[in-house]
Each structure stands twice: as C-alpha cells, then as structure tokens.
Amino acid sequence: MADHSSKLDIVQATAALKSLRSLRNNVGTLFHSLTEGIGLQSGQDSKESRFVAELQQQLVTVQSGVKEFEEAINNVDSVQVNLGNSGHLNQDCTPDALNLYESLVTSYRWTDNLVEYSGYATTLLSQNALKRSTLIHAKRRRIQPSSQNVPPHTIDNVINSVCRSLGDNVKIETFRPYGSSTVLQITLGKIMKGIVVLKRLMVEWVVVKGATEDLIEDGKIDMWGESRYKVFRKVTENANAAMLHFYSPAYPELAIRSFLTWFNSYQSLFTSPCKKCGHHLHNLLPPTWRDLRTLDPYHEDCKP
Ligand SMILES: [Zn+2]
Incomplete structure (x- = not known):
C-alpha cells in the first residue's frame, strides 16, 4: 500500500x-x-x-x-502527507536536510498505515470475546494500589530488615539522587558491588561491578557503565534476568527480599564449584549463574 x-x-x-x-x-x-x-x-x-x-x-x-x-x-x-511547518525542510538545499525530509515522509506514512491497520485490528478484536485478557486486566487493576505510593521510610525499613537477615558480609546503602526513586548500593564483602534502582519497591535496573571498580563517577552514580570484567558483565546480565523473574506487583516486599537473597548468594562467586560439573572454572569463568530457587551455583553452560 x-x-x-x-x-x-x-x-x-x-x-x-x-x-x-x-x-x-x-x-x-x-x-x-x-x-x-x-x-x-x-x-x-x-x-x-x-x-x-x-x-x-x-x-x-x-x-x-x-x-x-x-x-x-x-x-x-x-x-x-501534511507535515505542517516541517514540510519546508524539503526546501533546504543541504543534503542532510533532504534525507531528513524523506525519512519524515516515510515515518508519517508508517504512522498513517499503523493507524489504519490498528483500526481494522480493533474492529476484529472487538468481535471476539477475549475473556482471558479482560480477567488479567481486572486483576492488575486490583493489585496496583498495594505497590503504589510507598513512602521512602517504608522502603528503608524493608531494605534494612532484609540487610540484617543477610548477615554481616553484605552492606546496603540507600540514595535518592533523582527524587522518589531509591538507589541501592550493595557491597558483597570483597567480591563485588552493585547498583540496584528501585521504582517504589520494584527493582528496575541492576549493574554489577567488581569490588575494586568505581560505581560513582564525577560525584554521580554511574548506572549505565559496564564492568571491565567479563565475569561481572555476565552477573549483571543474570541479575537483570532474575529481576524479571522475581517481579511481583502483588507482593513487592517478598519480591525485593527474594531478589536480594538471590543477589547475596554471589558471596561465593569465586569459591563455590559448579553444582553440575563440579569444576570452579569453565571457559575461564566461575559459575556466574545462581539457581533462582535453590541458589545453587552453575556455569552458564551447566544451567539446569
Ligand atoms: Zn559447570
């Protein structure tokens, strides 16, 4: 078309x-x-x-x-397509602007088509009773209030209580550099440290770095930087997967507690052998995966 x-x-x-x-x-x-x-x-x-x-x-x-x-x-x-004032872009004689005009027209056409097709889709979908998804929506709406508007001191209390239950080798500091979002800096002994960004009580972002690496750059928490070491980049990847696994808007406290307990199991990153192959190293890496339920260490290739 x-x-x-x-x-x-x-x-x-x-x-x-x-x-x-x-x-x-x-x-x-x-x-x-x-x-x-x-x-x-x-x-x-x-x-x-x-x-x-x-x-x-x-x-x-x-x-x-x-x-x-x-x-x-x-x-x-x-x-x-009616581009309004942006339409004058095609009168600009610099080659950059010409490309811009073309892609602008293309994207407008895309949007037009999208609107048209979504109109058809709505008509088709409204003819079918999607009971299942309506049910899920209803559930979600009911769940929302419990995870919304959690005051900062409630978050601090939850984090402190989790921290106490995890033992002395873990240190959790809380910051609120951007207003309401809480940022946790977790230090696991001399093994590794991580930044965990929370939205209310839900984990939104995790970065893991080595104990010797800096989490703070130019006085700001470096949330987007990667670790120099492959092992911690792998752990970051797995921590983000675990964050999605433990996501539970219905029980946010349980979710953050489970996530932090799972995270704390990396205390043994360099000491525990893989549960499956029994070796410490595989492909020059220690077991960088922790089972989400049993917290057993596994290499990436040995995951159950
Ligand atoms: Zn293994």
Whole structure:
C-alpha cells in the first residue's frame, strides 16, 4: 500500500516537473522575443503587428502553461502527507536536510498505515470475546494500589530488615539522587558491588561491578557503565534476568527480599564449584549463574 502511493507520488511529481520545465521554456522564449524582437524584414506596420500577434500568442502559451503547472502541483499536494511547518525542510538545499525530509515522509506514512491497520485490528478484536485478557486486566487493576505510593521510610525499613537477615558480609546503602526513586548500593564483602534502582519497591535496573571498580563517577552514580570484567558483565546480565523473574506487583516486599537473597548468594562467586560439573572454572569463568530457587551455583553452560 505504501509502495503504491509512493509510486503514484513519483508519477505526479514527474508530471509536475515536466510542466514546470515547459513553462520555463515558454517564459524564456517570451523574454527572448521581448528583448531581441522577431526579426522581420518587411514594412514597419506589418512588423509591429506581427510582433504584437506573436507576443500575444506566446503570452497565451505561458498562461496555459501556468494553469497546467498549477493543476499538476495540486495533484502532487493531494497525495502528500501534511507535515505542517516541517514540510519546508524539503526546501533546504543541504543534503542532510533532504534525507531528513524523506525519512519524515516515510515515518508519517508508517504512522498513517499503523493507524489504519490498528483500526481494522480493533474492529476484529472487538468481535471476539477475549475473556482471558479482560480477567488479567481486572486483576492488575486490583493489585496496583498495594505497590503504589510507598513512602521512602517504608522502603528503608524493608531494605534494612532484609540487610540484617543477610548477615554481616553484605552492606546496603540507600540514595535518592533523582527524587522518589531509591538507589541501592550493595557491597558483597570483597567480591563485588552493585547498583540496584528501585521504582517504589520494584527493582528496575541492576549493574554489577567488581569490588575494586568505581560505581560513582564525577560525584554521580554511574548506572549505565559496564564492568571491565567479563565475569561481572555476565552477573549483571543474570541479575537483570532474575529481576524479571522475581517481579511481583502483588507482593513487592517478598519480591525485593527474594531478589536480594538471590543477589547475596554471589558471596561465593569465586569459591563455590559448579553444582553440575563440579569444576570452579569453565571457559575461564566461575559459575556466574545462581539457581533462582535453590541458589545453587552453575556455569552458564551447566544451567539446569
Ligand atoms: Zn559447570
């Protein structure tokens, strides 16, 4: 469909360009006649009248050319998307801006098609009773209030109680650098440390780095930087997977407790052998995965 309309566009635009070219030609001839005259050798009167007649004819040609061009332009406009002020981008002669205009038109077409298709989809879906998904929606709506608007001191209390239950080797500090979101800095002895970003009580983001690496850069917590070491990049990956596994808006306290307990099991990252193969190293890495239920250590390739 998009293909069809763009082909139509090209045909219309070519026609418009063609009529513009012929209009310019005719105007050129007209001005040429005006400046140079129409080289006639006969008497003065007939020369003048021939000149006027010829000029009139050329003016008529120009006039009809203008009309033709106007029509062609209108045709092009009717298939164009309305881009508002951004439409002037195509008059910018820098090559960068030209590309921008083209992608703008393409994306507008995409959006138009999307709106059209989603309209069809809505009609089709509304004809089928989707009881299952309605049920899930109802459940979600009921669950929401318990995980919303958790005051900071409640979060602190939960974190402190989890921290106490995990033993002395784990240290959890809380920050709120961006207002309401809580950021936890967790240090597991001399093994590793991590940044955990919470939204209310739900874990949103985890970064793990080595004990010697910096989590704070230029006075700010570095949430996006990766560890230099492959082992901690792997743990970061697994921690993000675990975060999704433990996600539970119905029981946010249990979810954060389970996640932190799982995270704390990395105390034995370099000391526990793999539960399956019994080795410490595999592919030069220690067991970087912890079972989500039993917390047993496994290599990436030995996961149950
Ligand atoms: Zn193994």
